[in-house]
Amino acid sequence: MNGWDVLIYDTTLRDGTQGEQISFSAEEKLRIAQRLDEAGFAYIEGGWPGSNPKDMRFFEMAKKVSFKHARLAAFGSTRKADSMAENCKNLNALLKAETPTVTIFGKSWDLHVTEILGITLDENFAMIYDSVVYLKAQGREVIFDAEHFFDGYKHNPQYACKVLRTALSAGADMIVLCDTNGGTLATDITTVLQKVCSTVPASRLGIHAHDDCGLGVANSLAAVQMNVKMVQGTINGYGERCGNADLIPIIACLHLKMNKSCLPGSSIKQLTNLSYYISDIANIPPLNSRPFVGKSAFTHKGGIHVSAISKNSAAYEHIQPQLVGNRQRVLVSDLAGKSNIEYKAKELGIKLGKDENISQRIVQEIKRLEDEGYQFDVADGSLSLLINKITGGFKEPFKLESFHVTNSKHGNKPALSQATIKISVGQEEELTAAEGNGPVNALDHALRKALTKFYPQIQEMHLVDFKVRIIESSAATAAKVRVLLDSEDEEEIWSAIGVSTNIIEASWEALVDSIQYKLSKDLNKKKKKETA
Numbered sequence: 001m002n003g004w005d006v007l008i009y010d011t012t013l014r015d016g017t018q019g020e021q022i023s024f025s026a027e028e029k030l031r032i033a034q035r036l037d038e039a040g041f042a043y044i045e046g047g048w049p050g051s052n053p054k055d056m057r058f059f060e061m062a063k064k065v066s067f068k069h070a071r072l073a074a075f076g077s078t079r080k081a082d083s084m085a086e087n088c089k090n091l092n093a094l095l096k097a098e099t100p101t102v103t104i105f106g107k108s109w110d111l112h113v114t115e116i117l118g119i120t121l122d123e124n125f126a127m128i129y130d131s132v133v134y135l136k137a138q139g140r141e142v143i144f145d146a147e148h149f150f151d152g153y154k155h156n157p158q159y160a161c162k163v164l165r166t167a168l169s170a171g172a173d174m175i176v177l178c179d180t181n182g183g184t185l186a187t188d189i190t191t192v193l194q195k196v197c198s199t200v201p202a203s204r205l206g207i208h209a210h211d212d213c214g215l216g217v218a219n220s221l222a223a224v225q226m227n228v229k230m231v232q233g234t235i236n237g238y239g240e241r242c243g244n245a246d247l248i249p250i251i252a253c254l255h256l257k258m259n260k261s262c263l264p265g266s267s268i269k270q271l272t273n274l275s276y277y278i279s280d281i282a283n284i285p286p287l288n289s290r291p292f293v294g295k296s297a298f299t300h301k302g303g304i305h306v307s308a309i310s311k312n313s314a315a316y317e318h319i320q321p322q323l324v325g326n327r328q329r330v331l332v333s334d335l336a337g338k339s340n341i342e343y344k345a346k347e348l349g350i351k352l353g354k355d356e357n358i359s360q361r362i363v364q365e366i367k368r369l370e371d372e373g374y375q376f377d378v379a380d381g382s383l384s385l386l387i388n389k390i391t392g393g394f395k396e397p398f399k400l401e402s403f404h405v406t407n408s409k410h411g412n413k414p415a416l417s418q419a420t421i422k423i424s425v426g427q428e429e430e431l432t433a434a435e436g437n438g439p440v441n442a443l444d445h446a447l448r449k450a451l452t453k454f455y456p457q458i459q460e461m462h463l464v465d466f467k468v469r470i471i472e473s474s475a476a477t478a479a480k481v482r483v484l485l486d487s488e489d490e491e492e493i494w495s496a497i498g499v500s501t502n503i504i505e506a507s508w509e510a511l512v513d514s515i516q517y518k519l520s521k522d523l524n525k526k527k528k529k530e531t532a
Contacts, residue, residue, distance in 0.1 A: 005260040006224055009043040009143075009176075009206065009232040010036050010247060012278065013058075014075050016238035017047075022282050026058040033062065035277060036235075037070040039267040043143075043230075045073045045103060050093035059097035073101040073143065078131040081119045085134035095138055102135050105145035105178070108163040109152030121159065125166045132170035143230075144172040145208060150184040153192050161199050168200055174230055175200050179219060182212025182242060186222040193226040206230030209245040211237055216245030217291075221253055224260060231262075235278040236290070248275050249291040252324055272325035292324045299329040301377065306330050306340045341387070349524070350387050362390050372499060373471040373480050379497035381487070381517035382510075388520065397519045398451060399424045400512070405439045405504060417442040425454045440466070440507040447511065460489045461518045468503065485510040489518065 013029045016022060024032065033044050046062060047055030062072055074097040079088040086092075094102045106128040107113045113124045128144070135142045144167040146152075152160035164175055177196065179189070189207075196205070207223035207230070209216045220231050231254075237246030248271055254260040255268050267274075272293040279286045288296040298321040300306050308315035313328065321327050330343045341359040345352050352358050365386065366376055376383040388394035401422040409415040419442035420433045432450040436442030444463065451458050465486035470479045483498045483506040494517055498509025 004042060004262050006254055006262040007042040007206075007230040008247060008251060008262050009045065009073075009230050010041050010235065011045040011075075011208075011232055011244065012036075012234040012238060014045045014047045014055075015240070015244050016234035018240035019238040019243060021284065022238055024281065026054050026061060028281050029058045030061050030065065032278060032281060033067075033070075033072070034065065035274065037067045039270065039274060040069045040264045042070060042262075043073055043101060044070045045075050045232075046097070046099065048075050049097045050076050050090040056093070056097070059099065063098055071101045071141070072099045073103045074099045075103045075105075078104050078106045078127040079134075081117065081123050081127060085130040088131075091131060091134060094135070095140070099140075101141040101143060103143040103145060103176075104131055104135070105147045106131070106163065106167070107148065107152075108146040108160045108178075109148035110156045110159045111152075112148055125162070128163065128166050129170045132167055132172050136171040141173050142171065143174045143176060143206070145176045145178050145232075147178050148180045149177040150179045150188065150192060151181055153196075154188075157195075161196065164196065164200050168204070174204055174206055176206035176208050176230060176232060177223075177228075178208040179210055180208075182210030182216065184209075184215075184219060185213070186215055186218045189219045189222045190226055193223060193228070197226070202227040203229050206232060207245075208232040210239065211242045211245060214242070216243070217249050217253070220245045220250050221258070224254065224258065236275055236282075236284075236287070238278075238282065238284075246290075248293055252292045252319075256319055256323060269323065269325050292319075293326055295329070297321070298326055301330075301340075303340055306343055310343055344383070345387055350384065350391065350393060352391060358391060362387055365390060373482055374497055374499050375482065375484075376497070378484060379495045379513075381494035381496040382513045384494075385513055385517055385520065394516075394520060397425070397455065397516060401429065403443065403446070403508070405442060407439060419443045419446040421446040421450055423447070423450050425451075428454075430454075439504050440511070443504070443508060444511055447515065451515065455519055457522055458515065458518070461487050461515070462489075463514075464488050464493065468506075471499070481506050483507045483510045485514050487514045487518070494518075 013024065013032060017024055033046060036044050046058055049056045049059050059074060074094045076090045076094045079085045079091055107117065107124055110121060113119060113121055132142050132144060146163055149160055167175055205228040207220050207228050209219040216237065220233060224231065231250060233245035233247040233250055235247055237243040251262055252271060254262045275293040276286055288294045291297060298317055300309055300316060305316045309317065330340055341362045342352065385394060401424055403419060403421045405417060405419045407415055407417050417436050417439045418433065422429060422431045430450045430453060432446050434442055434445035434449050436445050448458050463485060467484040469482045471482055480499060480501050481503050485496045487494055496510045496513035496517060498506040500506040
């Protein structure tokens, strides 16, 4: 199908939703399915239509969509014991979904047959055979998932293999070996497949791995090395317990490491975007350390590492990040060296000048401040200001003369905060007051009110996040706190930091840095236009 070396079968919409905190509406599932189709996935498993109304509604909506690349699959179980396939509600619900492909699972571990289902081994064979024959007779492509196959093979290899032969003889198009408990090692995957391929041709085999040992990706790739044709998994590894095999690194490894075609080259370059897209719909924060596509995947912090990648990125990067739509990042912290500063200054568009000691002075100041609790690898706005201040490229846009904050609460009414601020810009002073639903909010309102007269562009920026963290908890309420503010305008998002034993002062530091960064970057942009 599609001429791919490996067929990618996505089960995010079904298996992925079994993960904690993950739930997609029918409309969201359709959006994801269309995005996966655009990426060129071979199969998209939409859900289990016989199990809930939402999945059935998804399939009804999907009937109106023309999938250009993917075959949509409906998932379900074999017929029930002691019943006829044509009378089985689950099987008929699969047919009602009207998908070109139907995937059914059956037990391949005798323990599940006798102890969980409570039926005879022969009845299990009959359930599998009858179900496949019935679905094939209705013109469907049938994929058979041999549930718990590797555990079943370990305990009773003859029975597990006979399950495969039964499905194959009934006409199953593909047979997928499932490591449902996720407890099999990659070496065992290889060993079992060497023997199974004498029962079922590798070209009609697939792998469905779970990540309970952290080996979902490794086991899937080990199976591909044994020439299996299909890999099942989920985007970002979402799934029950520890999750399913993560298709993002699987696809990247297949294409970039194993020279196996599975998606168009243009889609490989969109893997980072795809991962974030699904994260956003799932409302699950992206994992920074996710291989290939995580924010930290090509991020460097140690000075020695940064020095090396400045000369040749291959020194500490296994691929070029842009191949998967990611980018290289360099952080500045107390682990930084001169190379970090020079790299970051260039990235920020800051000229360090001819003073050979300037980078070292910046490094020393960063190390001093980080010892006090600052963290510049998460505060790019404050870092940019610090470098500009030390290099002499920053002029204070305003000066605080004083501020005063009061809080009041009356009865059961919400507490109210008031802030009075006096600032000076050049020789001119401005005194303003404002209210807010908290002291930081009141300070923010008062400062903006005072500055707008001099810098109207302040109205373009907005606060998007506010985080407070205790640095040393042993001091209890007297502990030093770190405040991190994220702000944005029409062009970018930046972070600013403040540290103090007083949460109001720490917030003020971060607030001032955030505004000063905005004014500084706007001034630099204006100068560039004037000199252009």
